[in-house]
Amino acid sequence: MLMLVLIALLILFPVVSPAYERIISLSPQVTESIYLLGSGSRLIAISEFCKQPDGAAKKERIGTPLRPDIERIVSLKPDLVLGSREGNAPFTMARLRNLGVNVHYFSRPKGLAGLIENFLELSSMLKKTKEGEAIVNAVERSIRVTEGNVPHTVLWQVGANPLVVASSSSFANDIIRYAGGINIIKTELPYPRMNVEEVALQRPQVIVLTSMGYHVETEKERWKRYINNVRFVSLDPYIVGSPTPVSFLQAVNALRAVFHRSVDNDD
Template structure:
């Protein structure tokens, strides 16, 4: 994000889609995604959140905030009634029509679009700057980078493992290229067996999964069907591990914990 102009009545920022956003003093924030909510809380600005989505469940305090509807279909009328002086949205999931409707009411909307770890770093810095807590953003980002760099050092010279990461097991929805999970797998020194897929979230059958011959199968806890999970465990005996989905799927501060979890699975004897 680039601050391009300071005005007597606020500042003009460039969001992650290249749009100019005029922002005055931020006191009332509406978040349109769980990762945005987590970032705002991590920056110590949770008390300024007046509205969050139905899916914003972390940290615990987020559950107590006024709800503005779903992630994909937020209630625009509800958002407007909360009189926010800033709405933070994401291109990866929010309805662009809803975003434009909010803008029509002269409410500034800052849109983020983090697609990998580095994108999350940039987003945290952008939000910290627009909220006037740049130093807190720098501290948070510094720690995330430190952990990532440590893992980067530990994986040097190690043989890459072949990883199949599944979001759902019935049907089987996997991680293809360009996902946060795909990025974390690479950062942990391994390769995604579906990196050649034309889709970011390919739907595959068990036979396809087996044919990719993964060394490790990681399943997030987004949606795990008991019977389908049993079949996958039988097919990949001793190779299946569960990871909390929010740590891998949310482009926020806890993504670094997701990287640590994947690293521990792939390198269980590393201290």
Template sequence: MTTGATRTFFLCVLLALPAMVNGAAPATRIVSLSPHLTELAFDAGAGPGLVGVVEYSDHPVEARMLPRVGDAFRIDRETLASLEPDLILAWAGGTPTATVEQLRRDGYRVVMIETGDPEEVAAALEKIAELAGTEDTAAPLAEAFRAGFSELRRRFADRPPVRVFVQISPRPLYTVGAGQIIDSVLTTCGGRNVFGEIEQLAPVVTDEAVIAADPQVIIAPSAAAEDVLTRWHKYPGIAAVRSGRLHIVEGDLLSRQSLRLLEGAREICALLDEARDGP
């Protein structure tokens, strides 16, 4: 082998090492089974490799043009097969276990992605990039995301706690419990989720329970705007109602475990700080 050929050979080996170490070549035909994983895949630089997504995968706009393989509860196995994916991204805690098991029995490579708190979101971005061979794209974004949350934790670590009720939906009255990522964001901002001790991700509560908890701030996603501006006004005894601290936030900034979570966290932190400084 000539010197030039030898150099070329070893260069090729070096370039292939990440895939060889991980036991698989970078994925080039990826299907995402959750809207937030779709978003993270685009952020990670794996967007060109996405060939299928589930319903409500609408960010970024490029995601809206991709074929749908189902939704959170149902997978169209025929459509999925036609896309010939070499990797399926599933949401740990969200994609039904039965769905994952069936896909694996069908011979698909399914990787479970955890996104239960901000650190896991950053790690998920890095994991998807590793699977797609796009680490250089994801690394600075993950670093900036972690730094942003570290700054928020530092800034609000010693601020007085603020009691917060998060209304996910009005009927039934769903809120967030322990282990939900919004609960983690509230903690980052020095907030105290008034239902944070319930060991359910999305418990149903009553108006009477909210009155008893006496939140200083009530937050609801934009989809619940009309309700949050009206239903609580009949309870003037609640601190949040007395002070007018009933806030609407863009739902996707909090409900989707993506890099946009940092933007949502900054908004929540600002709202809680206003409650500390206000009457």
């Protein structure tokens, strides 16, 4: 009898699982994804670093992703707290869980596939599976790699003093790949500190600048000393740092635009 009840519960559980209405997001990309899925109104609080979309501006802030205000989170009585592995410290999430808070956090995506997987997982949690799939399909349609062209060589600059770049094993490499470029830095380390010589010798055609604590114009001046005819793509660090499938596509399109421009100019 008890067994039957248990089995019944297990079967019924997904069906009766609550539609979360009081969500706290500790991660900028999760916040943005929730808005993309049209569920922004279900967010009761977000982190200090959640800056997009504009609708998020009025939400209550509960501290930085690394050090959220745990007391405040508990007192808000959320039915779900969402975070991400790259932004939130595991021990804060564990503490919230010990305090009886329903916590879920997404794994670090290695590329577009992982990003889509996380996004679909979120949409099913929000019971927005259809909307989620529609967005993913649209992104996948327009992102398909165009074959045939010789790939542009790309340097993705993360930090300036010292030079830190996103290598072939980083998440950003997938943006370069989908855009039809090729990363000149191939290392096992995703974000290595890099010898400037290597860049000057390899002479990338395009440099991606994400203005993480550095100034884009200063860096353009620097690179022009070493490399003639280099082209620059300036990306909002927010797009790169907190990617959703949509912002991933935006980044890819920004790179493609520069690649095409350079081809036109070369002709």
